[in-house]
Amino acid sequence: MKIIYFDCFAGAAGDMLLGSLLELGVDSEELEKALKTMEIGTFQLHTSRVQKNGLAGTALRVEPLQEQQFRHLPQIEEIINEGGLSARVKEQSIETFRRLARAEARVHGVAPEKIHFHEVGALDTIVDICGFFWSLEQLSVEKVLASPLPIGRGWVNCSHGPLPLPAPATMQLLAERKVPLVPSPVEKELVTPTGAALLCSAAESFDDFPSFTVEKIGCGAGSADLPFPNLLRAHLGSIQDQKDSLASSRMEKNLLLEANIDDLNPETYDYIMELLFDRGARDVFLTPIQMKKNRPAVKLSALIKHEQLEEITAIIFAETSTIGLRAIELDKIMLPRKVIAVQTSWGPVRVKVAGNKPPYFNLAPEYEDCRVIAKKEGIPLKEVYRRVEYACREQLE
Numbered sequence: 295m296k297i298i299y300f301d302c303f304a305g306a307a308g309d310m311l312l313g314s315l316l317e318l319g320v321d322s323e324e325l326e327k328a329l330k331t332m333e334i335g336t337f338q339l340h341t342s343r344v345q346k347n348g349l350a351g352t353a354l355r356v357e358p359l360q361e362q363q364f365r366h367l368p369q370i371e372e373i374i375n376e377g378g379l380s381a382r383v384k385e386q387s388i389e390t391f392r393r394l395a396r397a398e399a400r401v402h403g404v405a406p407e408k409i410h411f412h413e414v415g416a417l418d419t420i421v422d423i424c425g426f427f428w429s430l431e432q433l434s435v436e437k438v439l440a441s442p443l444p445i446g447r448g449w450v451n452c453s454h455g456p457l458p459l460p461a462p463a464t465m466q467l468l469a470e471r472k473v474p475l476v477p478s479p480v481e482k483e484l485v486t487p488t489g490a491a492l493l494c495s496a497a498e499s500f501d502d503f504p505s506f507t508v509e510k511i512g513c514g515a516g517s518a519d520l521p522f523p524n525l526l527r528a529h530l531g532s533i534q535d536q537k538d539s540l541a542s543s544r545m546e547k548n549l550l551l552e553a554n555i556d557d558l559n560p561e562t563y564d565y566i567m568e569l570l571f572d573r574g575a576r577d578v579f580l581t582p583i584q585m586k587k588n589r590p591a592v593k594l595s596a597l598i599k600h601e602q603l604e605e606i607t608a609i610i611f612a613e614t615s616t617i618g619l620r621a622i623e624l625d626k627i628m629l630p631r632k633v634i635a636v637q638t639s640w641g642p643v644r645v646k647v648a649g650n651k652p653p654y655f656n657l658a659p660e661y662e663d664c665r666v667i668a669k670k671e672g673i674p675l676k677e678v679y680r681r682v683e684y685a686c687r688e689q690l691e
Contacts, residue, residue: 553616
């Protein structure tokens with residue numbers, strides 16, 4: 295299993311994280327080409343080798359070639375969805391922007407979709423976030439880990455004026471993930487909101503150096519000059535001797551929200567499910583039940599992350615007739631998964647692959663792709679599924 299460990303001894307920012315991945319072998323020209331499939335305006339990426347207190351690293355700079363636009367969350371999601379990045383990269387990038395929006399919304403007391411992203415919506419932040427997940431995909435990273443994060447003191451100037459450090463949105467993000475923090479006497483911003491959002495989205499844990507074989511090290515350089523090297527080290531390696539794909543499954547803490555509802559117009563459930571998925575719910579499902587006095591009812595269930603509790607609860611109370619919810623903490627065990635394009639006689643078809651190596655535990659052809667083929671070719675949908683899965687196994691093995 296490919297693992298990356300981010301050693302954030304001097305902090306974390308989007309350009310530092312992305313710079314460290316470029317040092318690990320990601321091609322900057324290919325990165326720029328991938329990012330330009332999105333309608334984010336014209337720009338150029340500039341990379342350079344710099345020294346920070348005697349240690350070398352890669353500095354990344356985004357040069358806009360036209361006036362920058364500040365965007366709201368729905369605009370950013372539309373830009374990412376219409377771009378040419380993979381489905382997995384789009385999903386991870388949008389989730390990271392939603393984290394930022396929720397954090398900013400709580401800090402400023404407004405709804406996430408009303409947040410005017412200012413610095414967060416600027417070109418360089420879109421490049422940092424989408425480029426980070428695209429680069430992880432290029433390196434075939436399956437597991438991301440990080441060190442505890444150092445927190446500086448002082449003040450930072452932004453579009454709202456001077457704000458105390460750590461920046462309020464940064465602290466909101468780190469508090470939601472319960473990230474362990476290390477105090478620092480430096481009066482500088484060591485962890486930016488973008489850096490915090492990326493690590494909170496990608497890293498499974500924040501702990502001391504793990505036990506794994508390191509194969510490459512990449513250093514991303516920050517822009518500030520500090521009393522110590524302003525670098526972030528990325529260690530890329532692998533865990534050997536995996537017996538099978540189950541050995542590399544990961545466990546994630548989730549909440550299961552449930553509500554028993556017997557007096558809601560059934561036509562509204564489709565809208566509610568779509569809304570909950572759009573807001574980041576991991577799963578939403580309905581179960582027919584019998585309530586007291588033998589009344590037929592529906593149990594609405596939503597699987598969510600802990601930090602989504604407030605927002606998802608508010609949606610369920612607003613959109614349904616329930617007056618109470620059950621919140622059950624549970625562990626979700628997940629196999630590593632990825633979406634690949636399988637070449638067939640009908641053209642490429644997306645397939646979700648769960649597991650690390652043959653025999654794969656689950657291959658799931660994308661329904662929408664298969665549905666289009668079945669209608670166009672006039673053959674049964676189940677036959678399309680069968681042929682795509684067969685082609686996928688041949689391509690993988």
